Amino acid sequence: MVNGLGERLEHIRVGLRLSQKEAAAAIGASPSVISNYESGERTPSVENLMALAGLYRCSADYLLGLEKPSGSYVDASMLDEKQRALLQGFLHGLGK
Numbered sequence: 119m120v121n122g123l124g125e126r127l128e129h130i131r132v133g134l135r136l137s138q139k140e141a142a143a144a145i146g147a148s149p150s151v152i153s154n155y156e157s158g159e160r161t162p163s164v165e166n167l168m169a170l171a172g173l174y175r176c177s178a179d180y181l182l183g184l185e186k187p188s189g190s191y192v193d194a195s196m197l198d199e200k201q202r203a204l205l206q207g208f209l210h211g212l213g214k
Contacts, residue, residue: 120161122183128156130174135194135202145169175209 131141131152138152145166154160155170162170171178179185194202 120182123161123181124156124158126181126183127152127170127174130176131156133195134174134206135197136173141170141173144173 131138136144138149138156142149142152146169147166151160151166155162155166167178167181171181174181177185194205197205
């Protein structure tokens with residue numbers, strides 16, 4: 119396992135107020151896969167790492183510990199579920 123990868127994955131997911139189930143559904147995986155990534159039991163495939171980086175709006179290099187956060191991290195902790203969904207849709211639209 120890449121040192122610190124699980125912690126970074128969990129930190130960003132929690133900061134975005136996504137459950138493991140929501141993150142898993144977004145990348146087409148099971149919640150147990152996300153749990154295994156975050157606990158360090160498994161390392162994501164390149165495809166899943168790219169999908170998580172896209173979902174979390176960060177670079178794969180950041181997730182792998184090769185670069186510092188860019189400052190584009192959004193703290194959505196004060197938003198309710200509907201507001202988070204709207205924000206996710208907006209951010210997803212920016213990436214296209």
